[in-house]
């Protein structure tokens with residue numbers, strides 16, 4: 001329980017009814033989850049308007065309401081507070097309700113199209129290894145000093161977010177590393193948080209179903225940097241076209257990392273093999289367990305952030321050299337006959353290109369690359385032919401299949417992908433709607449030493465068809481087929 005007047009601290013509002021003199025049990029923004037004595041925040045959404053549910057929330061026990069407009073009929077003794085933007089207000093009151101946990105630990109946010117999970121996870125593992133108590137908020141999972149908490153979003157809603165941060169504070173965490181998605185920035189899920197630092201990885205074509213244009217997608221990422229306080233660090237990728245744009249209006253300390261352009265922290269790839277990366281990083285030559293050029297960037301971002309967080313250089317490099325990446329990211333298994341299977345979460349054109357070009361860079365000779373790829377339903381349709389084209393450009397054979405078709409017809413999604421295939425390459429492609437079958441066929445087509453890349457689902461443990469999720473795990477499937485080959 002917390003006093004309403006404390007919860008409203010720092011919020012600009014017009015009080016329409018009531019005195020804010022009461023105890024509040026919870027902050028709720030979904031009328032279906034209302035509990036007695038809670039504060040209900042009415043948020044305008046993409047599907048419906050939370051303002052239409054104010055009466056329902058009150059009838060179920062809400063005692064105070066934050067809204068942008070008053071409902072037509074109000075019954076009962078309820079406090080009303082009018083604000084300009086309820087989603088901003090939600091972030092502020094959620095942070096207040098949980099005693100502003102972000103100001104009690106060092107919170108570092110990672111944004112960008114690709115690499116967020118890898119960078120945040122590596123930072124978490126690194127600081128854990130350095131002896132700190134840490135938290136992680138990521139697409140794959142949340143962690144509170146070693147305890148795994150299931151993740152539903154890349155960046156959770158403000159209530160869950162502050163609740164998790166408060167739990168981290170309670171468990172004595174010194175740091176939290178979190179992914180900041182562009183959806184979260186636009187929807188103000190991070191409002192009210194105090195960041196110690198922000199990291200930008202890169203920006204490419206993705207999520208245009210939501211943001212509509214590339215410019216507004218970029219602006220969403222940039223808004224995170226604009227939001228940083230003066231004493232935070234704003235760390236960007238100097239080699240990315242949009243890297244410097246991120247820093248333009250920020251008042252935070254501007255820092256950069258890069259392998260090509262001038263940057264505060266620099267690295268150079270000496271060797272890039274299946275067994276790992278050999279880098280000259282900030283003047284030191286070190287072998288790392290991660291594979292591929294994009295991971296050299298991820299490692300450099302992590303190293304730079306650790307330096308900005310004033311960690312010891314030698315200790316950081318020793319710890320980093322021992323670490324493996326996040327689950328389902330360049331996750332590979334080798335069959336008894338030498339066929340290599342790689343499971344990767346690449347689900348944007350750029351990520352597909354990165355994973356496949358990495359495979360080309362690290363393969364020893366002329367082994368064939370067979371790619372299994374699908375595109376999600378009810379998401380950005382424009383990327384389907386592009387992802388297919390990229391996969392074909394970088395593979396010897398491509399099998400198109402399903403990847404969470406959701407409410408869409410999987411065969412139609414595959415047809416959309418096929419539009420991107422060069423007619424000359426068509427005979428090297430196949431379309432198999434059943435993902436299990438597609439993986440099986442890909443492995444059967446492979447000769448010893450060939451590389452089967454299963455892209456798109458990474459760590460995910462389900463396939464969503466017509467709104468129903470059934471268990472499906474690419475790595476499990478791959479290992480079962482490899483076992484049968486023994």
Ligand SMILES: CC(=O)N[C@H]1[C@@H](OP(=O)(O)OP(=O)(O)OC[C@H]2O[C@@H](n3ccc(=O)[nH]c3=O)[C@H](O)[C@@H]2O)O[C@H](CO)[C@@H](O)[C@@H]1O[C@H](C)C(=O)N[C@@H](C)C(=O)N[C@H](CCC(=O)O)C(=O)O
Nearest residue numbers: 029030031043045046047048050053153154155157181183
């Ligand atoms: C498109 C999108 O991001 N939607 C998010 C958004 O939902 P919405 O705007 O559609 O909500 P809505 O259904 O219109 O409802 C509006 C308001 O009315 C309320 N309501 C609704 C119905 C009712 O009966 N009573 C009621 O009070 C709702 O609680 C809400 O406050 O706000 C919700 C609450 O925070 C989120 O759960 C929801 O995420 C959905 C589930 C989602 O799938 N989001 C994805 C796209 C997302 O956010 N992804 C990014 C990662 C992207 C990436 O990098 O891969 C992420 O950070 O996870």
Ligand SMILES: Nc1ncnc2c1ncn2[C@@H]1O[C@H](COP(=O)(O)OP(=O)(O)OP(=O)(O)O)[C@@H](O)[C@H]1O
Nearest residue numbers: 113114115116117118139294329345346351354355
């Ligand atoms: N720095 C990078 N640059 C480009 N591609 C990358 C980078 N890091 C990872 N990738 C590719 O993108 C995929 C997703 O990586 P990761 O999960 O770390 O990114 P993400 O930003 O968290 O993505 P998402 O929000 O979709 O989970 C990886 O499987 C890999 O193929």
